[in-house]
Amino acid sequence: MDNTALEREDYMDISMEKILDFLDQRKYFDARDELLKYNAADIADILEDINDEAGLRMTVILFRLLPKDISVDVFSYLQAEDQVDLVRGITDKEISFIVHELDFDDKIDILEELPANLVNKILENTPKDERKLINTFLNYPENSAGSLMTPEYISLKPEWTVGDAMKHIKNVGMDAETIYTCYVKDFSRHLIGIVSLSTMVVSDDDTKIVDIMRTEFVSEKVNTDQEEVSDDFKKYGYLALPVVDMENRLVGIITFDDILDVMEDEATEDIERMNGVIDFENKDRGYLDISVWQHAKNRLPWLLILMVAYVFTGRIITSFEGSLSKVIALVAYMPMLMGTGGNTGSQASTLIIRGLATDEVELKDWLKILWKEIRIGALIGVILSAVNFLRVWLLDGNPIPIALTVSCAMIFIVIFAKMLGSMIPIIVKRINLDPALIANPAISSVSDAVALSIYFLMAMIFLGSML
Amino acid sequence: MDNTALEREDYMDISMEKILDFLDQRKYFDARDELLKYNAADIADILEDINDEAGLRMTVILFRLLPKDISVDVFSYLQAEDQVDLVRGITDKEISFIVHELDFDDKIDILEELPANLVNKILENTPKDERKLINTFLNYPENSAGSLMTPEYISLKPEWTVGDAMKHIKNVGMDAETIYTCYVKDFSRHLIGIVSLSTMVVSDDDTKIVDIMRTEFVSEKVNTDQEEVSDDFKKYGYLALPVVDMENRLVGIITFDDILDVMEDEATEDIERMNGVIDFENKDRGYLDISVWQHAKNRLPWLLILMVAYVFTGRIITSFEGSLSKVIALVAYMPMLMGTGGNTGSQASTLIIRGLATDEVELKDWLKILWKEIRIGALIGVILSAVNFLRVWLLDGNPIPIALTVSCAMIFIVIFAKMLGSMIPIIVKRINLDPALIANPAISSVSDAVALSIYFLMAMIFLGSML
Numbered sequence: 001m002d003n004t005a006l007e008r009e010d011y012m013d014i015s016m017e018k019i020l021d022f023l024d025q026r027k028y029f030d031a032r033d034e035l036l037k038y039n040a041a042d043i044a045d046i047l048e049d050i051n052d053e054a055g056l057r058m059t060v061i062l063f064r065l066l067p068k069d070i071s072v073d074v075f076s077y078l079q080a081e082d083q084v085d086l087v088r089g090i091t092d093k094e095i096s097f098i099v100h101e102l103d104f105d106d107k108i109d110i111l112e113e114l115p116a117n118l119v120n121k122i123l124e125n126t127p128k129d130e131r132k133l134i135n136t137f138l139n140y141p142e143n144s145a146g147s148l149m150t151p152e153y154i155s156l157k158p159e160w161t162v163g164d165a166m167k168h169i170k171n172v173g174m175d176a177e178t179i180y181t182c183y184v185k186d187f188s189r190h191l192i193g194i195v196s197l198s199t200m201v202v203s204d205d206d207t208k209i210v211d212i213m214r215t216e217f218v219s220e221k222v223n224t225d226q227e228e229v230s231d232d233f234k235k236y237g238y239l240a241l242p243v244v245d246m247e248n249r250l251v252g253i254i255t256f257d258d259i260l261d262v263m264e265d266e267a268t269e270d271i272e273r274m275n276g277v278i279d280f281e282n283k284d285r286g287y288l289d290i291s292v293w294q295h296a297k298n299r300l301p302w303l304l305i306l307m308v309a310y311v312f313t314g315r316i317i318t319s320f321e322g323s324l325s326k327v328i329a330l331v332a333y334m335p336m337l338m339g340t341g342g343n344t345g346s347q348a349s350t351l352i353i354r355g356l357a358t359d360e361v362e363l364k365d366w367l368k369i370l371w372k373e374i375r376i377g378a379l380i381g382v383i384l385s386a387v388n389f390l391r392v393w394l395l396d397g398n399p400i401p402i403a404l405t406v407s408c409a410m411i412f413i414v415i416f417a418k419m420l421g422s423m424i425p426i427i428v429k430r431i432n433l434d435p436a437l438i439a440n441p442a443i444s445s446v447s448d449a450v451a452l453s454i455y456f457l458m459a460m461i462f463l464g465s466m467l
Numbered sequence: 468m469d470n471t472a473l474e475r476e477d478y479m480d481i482s483m484e485k486i487l488d489f490l491d492q493r494k495y496f497d498a499r500d501e502l503l504k505y506n507a508a509d510i511a512d513i514l515e516d517i518n519d520e521a522g523l524r525m526t527v528i529l530f531r532l533l534p535k536d537i538s539v540d541v542f543s544y545l546q547a548e549d550q551v552d553l554v555r556g557i558t559d560k561e562i563s564f565i566v567h568e569l570d571f572d573d574k575i576d577i578l579e580e581l582p583a584n585l586v587n588k589i590l591e592n593t594p595k596d597e598r599k600l601i602n603t604f605l606n607y608p609e610n611s612a613g614s615l616m617t618p619e620y621i622s623l624k625p626e627w628t629v630g631d632a633m634k635h636i637k638n639v640g641m642d643a644e645t646i647y648t649c650y651v652k653d654f655s656r657h658l659i660g661i662v663s664l665s666t667m668v669v670s671d672d673d674t675k676i677v678d679i680m681r682t683e684f685v686s687e688k689v690n691t692d693q694e695e696v697s698d699d700f701k702k703y704g705y706l707a708l709p710v711v712d713m714e715n716r717l718v719g720i721i722t723f724d725d726i727l728d729v730m731e732d733e734a735t736e737d738i739e740r741m742n743g744v745i746d747f748e749n750k751d752r753g754y755l756d757i758s759v760w761q762h763a764k765n766r767l768p769w770l771l772i773l774m775v776a777y778v779f780t781g782r783i784i785t786s787f788e789g790s791l792s793k794v795i796a797l798v799a800y801m802p803m804l805m806g807t808g809g810n811t812g813s814q815a816s817t818l819i820i821r822g823l824a825t826d827e828v829e830l831k832d833w834l835k836i837l838w839k840e841i842r843i844g845a846l847i848g849v850i851l852s853a854v855n856f857l858r859v860w861l862l863d864g865n866p867i868p869i870a871l872t873v874s875c876a877m878i879f880i881v882i883f884a885k886m887l888g889s890m891i892p893i894i895v896k897r898i899n900l901d902p903a904l905i906a907n908p909a910i911s912s913v914s915d916a917v918a919l920s921i922y923f924l925m926a927m928i929f930l931g932s933m934l
Binding site: 008039041045166169170173174179180197198201202216218233234235236237239256257259260261263264267268270271272274275276277286287288292293295296299300302303304306307310311313314315317318321324325328329331332333334335336338339340342343344346347350351352354355358360361365368369372375376379380383384387388391395396444448452 | 475506512637640665685700704706724728731734735738739741743753760766770774777781784785791792801803805806814827832836839846851854862863
């Protein structure tokens with residue numbers, strides 16, 4: 001376990017108790033001083049806890065007592081829902097101040113969350129140029145590179161020397177999202193090169209920027225999906241990536257810290273989809289902030305699609321009803337065989353879906369994958385089959401033909417489920433759909449039907465005379 | 468879709484074809500020149516494809532023709548398996564050269580993968596101090612902060628001026644992993660402050676480092692788990708975090724680019740665990756590089772645990788066998804009721820497990836979560852129940868008491884499954900186990916038994932006279 005993190009969190013818990021005590025006794029300034037022992041990210045965490053424990057009013061009081069510059073930082077670290085809550089508790093003037101002081105990309109994020117009348121009020125007090133820029137940014141589609149980027153980058157001229165550039169950075173650096181990667185544009189605002197601060201620091205002052213800039217660089221288009229942007233960050237390990245418009249003019253940059261959140265959101269989306277939850281809202285809201293109706297809407301489609309599949313499963317059973325009523329003992333093993341088929345199929349599909357998402361496996365590997373899953377299935381099938389033969393025969397005391405039916409069915413069900421589980425994601429991806437979204441319902445429906453058919457087939461083979 | 472990435476990838480595909488042609492015609496230098504149009508990360512990608520298409524020998528030839536400095540970069544971007552492959556094809560001298568030129572953290576990674584005799588040969592040609600350091604680093608537990616860090620950071624003295632510091636960075640900067648965050652140590656190597664290059668760039672040359680360094684900073688311990696390190700990166704958005712030993716002496720730094728891989732690996736681990744695959748090897752190898760035996764070993768435990776659970780399910784069915792054989796129609800709806808219970812339960816557990824992992828929900832929210840899931844379950848249950856009443860009665864033509872049995876069972880099963888699915892992860896987390904690892908088998912086993920019990924109870928209520 002991590003000592004540092006634990007110590008830090010313990011320490012924060014103690015402060016939290018102190019602050020709650022101070023608030024109870026209305027010693028607001030003592031509470032604020034306790035809070036100011038921490039950095040902005042930690043203060044934001046503590047304020048969110050105080051909002052839960054002592055209510056919004058106390059949180060607002062504390063927030064308003066923070067020094068102005070710190071309050072802006074703290075605000076930018078709060079979760080979107082808490083930002084909106086807080087905005088309701090403070091004056092329009094305070095809101096305007098905070099929003100104007102925020103980094104441009106954070107400003108866009110909060111403006112997207114705020115009610116429209118408040119956005120208008122804030123934009124009224126914004127200089128015309130910036131207002132225009134804000135409106136452009138607000139129009140980029142959600143989850144696009146455009147919605148992640150900031151226009152606050154350092155822009156250099158190719159003819160400048162390193163000395164000129166460093167002077168420029170000294171002047172405007174405080175307003176930029178990063179000064180570590182600088183962007184060289186030509187007269188028509190096309191991006192022609194990239195130069196890192198580290199290159200400049202190790203170069204002589206009279207070196208020309210054009211001579212040290214990298215002209216082979218990776219850039220993103222404004223409408224590129226955030227998932228692809230995050231893949232590029234992973235691949236290249238850059239601190240920031242430039243974003244260009246359709247005419248290849250530089251319009252903004254995306255920095256790595258915004259990508260960490262994207263990666264988490266994308267993983268969450270995949271995990272939810274693989275387990276039958278489709279987020280139709282697509283708003284990155286937390287579990288508790290999503291309404292009961294929305295939760296139900298997100299979960300119903302998959303369950304309803306499977307209802308159709310169960311009609312077929314039901315039909316298969318009904319057609320075998322006569323035989324089942326003669327050897328009723330067979331019913332007891334149906335859940336196990338179907339369940340094991342589903343579980344073992346979803347093990348395979350999980351590995352393939354994730355492998356496709358992380359580029360570990362490719363569509364062209366399908367034959368290798370199929371052959372591998374057949375062997376894995378056979379191995380697992382034989383082991384489970386042996387276990388079940390003993391269980392059905394010795395533990396449950398059934399005759400050997402029933403034990404043979406169950407255990408032989410097991411082998412074939414596991415192999416088939418592994419084949420289905422590994423191939424369906426590949427087929428879904430091949431027709432350009434998201435395997436995480438489609439694969440599991442498809443596998444569940446097919447594998448249940450296959451499992452039952454195999455089981456009844458085995459019953460006819462081993463128990464033919466009794467049915 | 469992303470135009471840039473597609474264009475770039477298309478472009479790379481064309482080059483790939485050209486290179487394969489050149490290799491066919493033994494025009495190795497033309498192939499190399501085509502390759503050199505790209506940056507190191509892309510060259511590594513292309514080489515991996517060439518390894519797949521044209522074999523290791525061609526890859527080795529191409530790799531050896533790369534300029535030395537580029538070949539080192541390319542090597543560091545290759546996947547671990549391809550690195551090991553490549554090492555087999557080049558001379559020991561070339562290996563030594565590459566390994567010595569690699570950044571320290573990449574060096575450790577490849578040394579961990581190489582066969583022991585080769586590691587010894589490389590270490591023989593390493594200066595004693597570095598050899599000692601390498602051995603220390605090789606001993607940090609896998610997935611710890613120690614295994615991720617590099618000792619190649621910029622270290623400053625508190626009494627230096629910004630001018631001194633910049634001169635120092637100019638001299639040693641090329642060997643450091645990052646120069647954007649510099650570390651200030653006292654005489655006993657304790658970390659006392661952090662100063663960013665951006666602060667130095669906007670400060671005057673004669674400012675003292677001690678006056679501008681931040682003394683309130685976040686650090687990691689060497690044995691901290693990588694998941695917690697990545698959480699801290701997400702929370703604070705820093706470029707790099709310092710790592711200290713048990714005596715709080717600075718031993719290395721972790722940079723954000725190494726964390727992107729960690730985040731992906733951790734998400735993969737969670738996804739696999741949630742779907743019943745436990746990676747016992749814990750080696751971050753790709754799907755195709757894991758043997759059939761290892762795959763089977765990773766998947767069997769969960770399936771075997773559930774076998775035990777199915778013994779109970781089987782017993783419940785057996786105890787009801789007499790009644791089932793009288794109303795055999797009931798059997799046809801068993802898979803649907805159990806399956807829906809499992810699916811709807813795993814929807815809830817997925818959201819809660821992921822919410823706990825991303826700190827979106829907390830243990831103390833359990834009552835709110837339970838109440839929410841009961842309402843969601845009731846809503847979904849009523850809808851599915853109505854659908855099923857009509858199906859059983861009208862579509863399948865069963866008598867109304869059977870339709871009532873199935874549809875009433877559905878409501879209660881969905882509500883119970885949602886309660887189980889949401890509460891079991893919380894209980895598992897409360898006793899300090901990983902919810903992703905334990906929750907799903909636990910939910911499957913309990914929810915199947917509950918679903919059957921509810922179903923048979925409903926049958927006794929609505930069909931009591933017939934059983």
